[in-house]
Amino acid sequence: MEFWRIQQRIAITGPTIRHNTQSIPRMIRVKGLTKEFNDFGGKFRALDNVSFEVNPGEIYGLLGPNGAGKTTCLRILSTVLKPSRGFAEVAGINVMHDAAAVRRNIGFMSCNTGIYDRMTAREMVEYFGRLYGIPEDKLQPRIEEIFDVLQMDEIGDRLGSKMSTGMKQKVSIARTIVHDPPVIIFDEPTSGLDVLVARNVLQAVATLKEQGKCIIFSTHIMREVEKLCDRIAVIHRGRIVDEGTLPELADRHNQPDVEELFFDLIEQREAEIAQQS
Numbered sequence: 001m002e003f004w005r006i007q008q009r010i011a012i013t014g015p016t017i018r019h020n021t022q023s024i025p026r027m028i029r030v031k032g033l034t035k036e037f038n039d040f041g042g043k044f045r046a047l048d049n050v051s052f053e054v055n056p057g058e059i060y061g062l063l064g065p066n067g068a069g070k071t072t073c074l075r076i077l078s079t080v081l082k083p084s085r086g087f088a089e090v091a092g093i094n095v096m097h098d099a100a101a102v103r104r105n106i107g108f109m110s111c112n113t114g115i116y117d118r119m120t121a122r123e124m125v126e127y128f129g130r131l132y133g134i135p136e137d138k139l140q141p142r143i144e145e146i147f148d149v150l151q152m153d154e155i156g157d158r159l160g161s162k163m164s165t166g167m168k169q170k171v172s173i174a175r176t177i178v179h180d181p182p183v184i185i186f187d188e189p190t191s192g193l194d195v196l197v198a199r200n201v202l203q204a205v206a207t208l209k210e211q212g213k214c215i216i217f218s219t220h221i222m223r224e225v226e227k228l229c230d231r232i233a234v235i236h237r238g239r240i241v242d243e244g245t246l247p248e249l250a251d252r253h254n255q256p257d258v259e260e261l262f263f264d265l266i267e268q269r270e271a272e273i274a275q276q277s
């Protein structure tokens with residue numbers, strides 16, 4: 001199916017989010033977010049005073065090396081972890097006040113698809129739809145549409161144990177968006193995928209943006225950021241070193257090469273830590 005058709009078809013039931021972002025509040029607001037883990041009797045700060053905002057219809061890239069704090073931040077946003085300090089809001093709901101409401105407004109996908117071997121693709125998406133409390137009369141049309149858009153009709157009856165990695169990724173995306181959340185988080189979704197499967201995932205992410213979804217895309221792959229993200233935050237050792245559009249960052253740091261820019265910012269953070277110790 002051509003990309004344009006996917007874009008047309010993925011808007012499904014439920015309220016359509018329009019592109020007039022002026023009338024819509026920020027979908028994600030994070031301010032001073034800090035997370036400390038207990039570590040061998042001491043404290044390890046995985047996230048340090050992180051702040052950013054993301055609009056509807058925008059892909060915000062969290063770019064950072066292993067251990068930077070990306071997943072920690074995304075886990076707090078999806079209410080799996082509680083912050084030590086700071087504030088995070090999803091679709092106008094404070095993550096500390098109403099976790100259930102936040103979860104209704106968020107879809108979370110990582111590279112670990114966690115597909116059940118003994119369920120078919122359709123059963124898995126239905127199962128998640130029911131967990132989200134989608135009424136039966138809305139669930140079936142919603143699934144039909146998602147399966148059509150993601151070209152999953154042929155794998156509807158296939159068991160998880162008999163799916164290829166690409167098929168599992170499609171089911172994982174379908175499951176993530178079944179409740180039509182306005183906010184979608186992709187945590188390194190292409191990790192370990194071949195280029196063709198990765199491309200399909202990136203296309204699905206771009207499609208969701210076109211539908212006005214507010215998307216956070218965490219990765220350490222620079223090409224993905226270049227291709228997909230409207231704005232990025234470079235994060236290292238728990239801190240956002242800088243954020244903006246790629247041209248803004250390139251300009252500010254006088255470095256047009258994205259890879260070199262990334263290394264420069266990482267070094268900047270390392271130097272900051274060295275000064276503190």
Ligand SMILES: Nc1ncnc2c1ncn2[C@@H]1O[C@H](COP(=O)(O)OP(=O)(O)OP(=O)(O)O)[C@@H](O)[C@H]1O
Nearest residue numbers: 037039044046064065066067068069070071072073
């Ligand atoms: N439950 C925990 N207890 C102690 N330390 C933790 C815990 N979870 C994460 N960390 C540490 O916090 C830091 C940030 O981890 P996080 O998983 O957020 O990084 P990341 O940027 O997602 O990295 P990756 O790209 O490798 O997934 C790491 O040093 C990690 O070891």
